[in-house]
Amino acid sequence: MMAMAPMQQSSQQWVEKYRPKQVKDVxxxxxxxxxxxxxxxxxxxxxxxxxxPPGTGKTSTALALAHQLFGPVLxxxxxxxxxxxxxxxxNVVRTKIKDFAAIAVGNSNAxxxxxxxxxxxxxxxxxxxxxxxxxNALRRTMETYSKVxxxxxxxxxxxxxxxxxxSRCAKYRFKPLNEEIMTTRIKFVCQEEGIQLNSEALSTLSxxxxxxxxxxxxxxxxxxxxxxxxxxxxxxxxxxGVVPDEILDSxxxxxxxGQFDKAQGVVTNxxxxxxxxxxxxxxxxxxxxxxxxxxxxxxxRILERxxxxxxxxxxxxxEFLQLLxxxxxxxxxxxxLARETSAF
Amino acid sequence: xxxxxKYRPHTxxxxxxxxxxxxxxxxxxxxxxxxxxxxxxPSGAGKKTLIMALLREMYGIGAEKVKVENKxxxxxxxxxxxxxxxxxxxxxxxxxxxxxxxxxxxxxVVQEIIKEMAKSRPLDVSGTKGFKVLVLNEVDKLSxxxxHSLRRTMEKYSSAxxxxxxxxxxSKVIEAIRSRCLNxxxxxxxxxxxxxxxxxVAKKENLQLPMGLAGRIALLSNRNLRAALLSFExxxxxxxxxxxxxxxxxxxxxxxxxxxxxxxxxxxSPKRLFQVRGKLYELLSNCIPxxxxxxxxxVELMRKLDSELKREVCHWAxxxxxxxxxxxxxxxxxxxFVAKFMSIYKxxxxxxxx
Numbered sequence: 255m256m257a258m259a260p261m262q263q264s265s266q267q268w269v270e271k272y273r274p275k276q277v278k279d280v281x282x283x284x285x286x287x288x289x290x291x292x293x294x295x296x297x298x299x300x301x302x303x304x305x306x307p308p309g310t311g312k313t314s315t316a317l318a319l320a321h322q323l324f325g326p327v328l329x330x331x332x333x334x335x336x337x338x339x340x341x342x343x344x345n346v347v348r349t350k351i352k353d354f355a356a357i358a359v360g361n362s363n364a365x366x367x368x369x370x371x372x373x374x375x376x377x378x379x380x381x382x383x384x385x386x387x388x389x390n391a392l393r394r395t396m397e398t399y400s401k402v403x404x405x406x407x408x409x410x411x412x413x414x415x416x417x418x419x420x421s422r423c424a425k426y427r428f429k430p431l432n433e434e435i436m437t438t439r440i441k442f443v444c445q446e447e448g449i450q451l452n453s454e455a456l457s458t459l460s461x462x463x464x465x466x467x468x469x470x471x472x473x474x475x476x477x478x479x480x481x482x483x484x485x486x487x488x489x490x491x492x493x494x495g496v497v498p499d500e501i502l503d504s505x506x507x508x509x510x511x512g513q514f515d516k517a518q519g520v521v522t523n524x525x526x527x528x529x530x531x532x533x534x535x536x537x538x539x540x541x542x543x544x545x546x547x548x549x550x551x552x553x554x555r556i557l558e559r560x561x562x563x564x565x566x567x568x569x570x571x572x573e574f575l576q577l578l579x580x581x582x583x584x585x586x587x588x589x590x591l592a593r594e595t596s597a598f
Numbered sequence: 599x600x601x602x603x604k605y606r607p608h609t610x611x612x613x614x615x616x617x618x619x620x621x622x623x624x625x626x627x628x629x630x631x632x633x634x635x636x637x638x639x640p641s642g643a644g645k646k647t648l649i650m651a652l653l654r655e656m657y658g659i660g661a662e663k664v665k666v667e668n669k670x671x672x673x674x675x676x677x678x679x680x681x682x683x684x685x686x687x688x689x690x691x692x693x694x695x696x697x698x699x700x701x702x703x704x705x706x707v708v709q710e711i712i713k714e715m716a717k718s719r720p721l722d723v724s725g726t727k728g729f730k731v732l733v734l735n736e737v738d739k740l741s742x743x744x745x746h747s748l749r750r751t752m753e754k755y756s757s758a759x760x761x762x763x764x765x766x767x768x769s770k771v772i773e774a775i776r777s778r779c780l781n782x783x784x785x786x787x788x789x790x791x792x793x794x795x796x797x798x799v800a801k802k803e804n805l806q807l808p809m810g811l812a813g814r815i816a817l818l819s820n821r822n823l824r825a826a827l828l829s830f831e832x833x834x835x836x837x838x839x840x841x842x843x844x845x846x847x848x849x850x851x852x853x854x855x856x857x858x859x860x861x862x863x864x865x866x867s868p869k870r871l872f873q874v875r876g877k878l879y880e881l882l883s884n885c886i887p888x889x890x891x892x893x894x895x896x897v898e899l900m901r902k903l904d905s906e907l908k909r910e911v912c913h914w915a916x917x918x919x920x921x922x923x924x925x926x927x928x929x930x931x932x933x934x935f936v937a938k939f940m941s942i943y944k945x946x947x948x949x950x951x952x
Contacts (some may be wrong), residue, residue: 469777476780479633480622495768495781514908518900526786526821528639530768563916571920572889573767575896579916582909594913 268475269468272443277318280311281467282435286426290315294322297371301396301405303420305412306428309466312408315428316377319406323375325368332359332370337379347391351376355399374403381407382414389416396422430465433457440470449474450484458487462494469494497529502537509581512589517581524577531573535560535580542584552587559583602827605799608662610651614795615644615787615823623652626780632656634752634761636737636776638768639784642822645764648784649733652762656731657691664689673706682707692731698739705744708734712751715759730759737763738770749774786821789813795823796830805834808842815846825849851886852894859898866940871933878932888928892919892935899939907946914938 274280277290286304293299304312320333334354336346359372378384396405396419407423409415431439437456444451451459451474463470477485477493491498501524508516524534542548542556563576586593607613610620626632637645653661668685682703686695693715700707715730740748752761752775763779765771787795793812800807807830815833819826829846837844848856858877861870881891896915900908915935922931 472777476633479626479780482625492783493781495776495783514905518908518912526640528643528768528783528785530638532769566916566920567769569920570770570923571916572893572923573769574893575889575912575916575919578912582912586909591909594910 268443268471274314274318276322277315280315281439282431283311283428290319297369299404301423303407303423303425304428305409307430308410309468310428310430312428313379316406316408320375324370328370332374334376344388344391347388352395355395355403359402375406376403377406379408382409382411386416389419393418431467433460436460436467436470439467443471443474448483449478455485455487455490458490462490462496495533497533497537502541505581509585510588512585514582517585518578521578521581525574531577532567534577535564555587556584601799601831602824606647607651608654610655613651615791616648616784627656632760634779636763636779636781637784638765640786641766642824643784643786644823645784649762649764653692653731661689661691671707671710673710680706692733694733696735698736704740705747708744708748709751712755712759731762732759733762735764738765738767745772745775752778787823789816792816792819792823792826796826806839808840810842811840811844818846818848851881854881855891855894856898859895862936862939863902866944871937874936875933878929882929888922888932889919892932907942910942911939
């Protein structure tokens with residue numbers, strides 16, 4: 255029998271491995287870093303609300319901040335981390351969070367070089383997925399224990415945090431990373447891990463990840479695992495699940511030709527190749543919005559159906575039928591045919 | 599034994615269609631560890647074959663000694679106690695099941711079984727602890743809550759087990775899970791690949807398979823290798839030696855759907871609608887999934903349609919299929935589509951021929 259090699263945790267996720275350890279290492283978010291570094295010196299911290307798209311360093315900043323404030327010794331006692339996958343219903347807010355918030359902390363038992371200010375931090379990651387009830391239950395808790403506890407909310411959509419909570423916090427927006435900073439980071443990781451990445455693959459990688467550094471690094475790691483240490487642009491595309499441009503081109507060409515059977519053939523092929531319909535939709539969206547040879551009216555017509563289809567896919571509708579519907583509508587828009595539903 | 603099972607490749611070296619993918623998988627586990635995997639692609643493309651070959655590559659022949667178990671799982675959900683019956687297929691190294699069998703209680707099943715597995719790790723020959731593999735089928739049919747709890751479980755127990763997820767449409771798997779797995783797309787084999795596999799099987803069985811027949815079987819299978827091999831075997835049972843222009847039987851439900859499509863196109867009336875309903879019920883009671891009936895029906899109807907009607911019809915097919923997923927009784931929506939089609943078609947006929 256073939257012996258299974260022992261499992262070591264050598265296969266650590268690179269995302270964890272290269273997570274910034276200090277607030278000042280967080281890339282590209284200059285304003286945030288500046289304010290927070292200040293905080294670190296004075297030890298005076300308001301409630302925080304970090305928001306911005308995924309992979310921009312929100313969680314990293316929060317964790318690094320907590321680590322720098324308390325150091326490894328006190329970290330466990332002073333910091334509570336909860337994210338969306340933990341149970342965070344109203345009961346947890348009433349019991350776990352409240353209990354933790356209520357614990358008094360000793361004053362200035364500074365350990366080593368860490369400032370150790372006299373309060374605890376509760377980090378609520380992915381706070382936008384908390385129910386409104388749970389958020390409401392937090393309002394009072396935040397105020398009552400504000401002497402000994404600071405909250406740090408992290409979310410993608412600030413509009414999903416109820417106003418009373420948001421107004422109690424200092425808000426920090428994290429912006430998507432630009433291409434330059436992205437390539438610097440990726441190059442750094444490649445160097446550390448001994449990976450050959452040519453410039454074409456590099457630009458594909460930063461294009462595919464769209465400002466999300468976590469996604470870029472995960473992609474890189476998967477590619478490295480599958481294809482070894484020399485990675486080409488095609489490898490990146492196949493790992494990231496992005497649909498190659500040629501396929502979308504062929505779909506658009508078929509739609510522009512005005513022949514329904516041709517479009518149906520392309521759709522059948524796409525589904526047989528196993529490309530996820532949701533991915534096709536989002537890439538089609540990008541192309542249509544940016545295209546210069548499509549009139550605004552046509553764009554509106556195409557995008558409207560893409561939006562409806564996206565909803566239908568989330569409801570669990572069949573990919574083939576939905577994609578066919580999008581294509582036939584796109585075809586209609588390109589050739590300025592009457593809408594399918596116009597007769598009713 | 600059916601040829602489909604008899605000639606299923608057992609090792610990654612022997613696969614015939616996804617040679618590249620197989621090689622990559624081999625590289626992946628060469629270092630002894632593997633991340634969570636998500637296989638997605640249409641049915642009959644070879645996802646399951648690759649997974650089984652992968653397990654065999656990891657654990658050796660022992661992974662193929664499987665036992666089928668049907669046992670009730672006692673699960674504590676809050677303050678209630680549930681008993682969920684579930685069938686699992688397991689070897690010493692892996693457990694395989696379809697969590698969606700548990701219906702709306704799928705969430706508890708996933709957690710409970712993974713916990714149970716985490717408790718009993720497999721013992722390795724060299725005495726070090728390894729991990730078990732949990733193969734989950736049809737993850738796209740899992741409820742949202744179950745997928746969210748799966749995400750947490752994946753992180754928590756990642757030292758004790760690896761998940762291999764298998765699904766048809768990656769769109770229905772939430773982003774959080776997809777981003778935690780290595781995604782592997784398995785495309786349907788091309789017509790040429792199917793023909794090659796059939797020729798391979800024919801050679802092993804000492805049969806003469808004419809190219810023309812092989813081509814037609816492959817074409818009819820809609821790039822589904824399993825379907826192709828099954829109908830190849832059916833052809834063999836029917837008539838051997840093969841002749842070049844031997845008829846390839848479509849499966850009976852497909853013929854039935856073609857019949858329904860003919861009925862609809864020849865007459866559009868409430869009476870005909872009533873008859874069609876009876877036939878649709880017949881199909882449903884034979885456990886043909888409603889969305890597959892609708893898809894097939896659409897494709898059949900499309901063949902007979904004028905191109906200006908196609909866009910309209912396909913829009914309504916998409917519309918009613920979406921409704922079907924939201925609703926409870928599939929027959930309503932199938933029938934609504936048929937009725938809609940009849941009205942569109944009748945209107946068209948009146949407009950053109952008066």
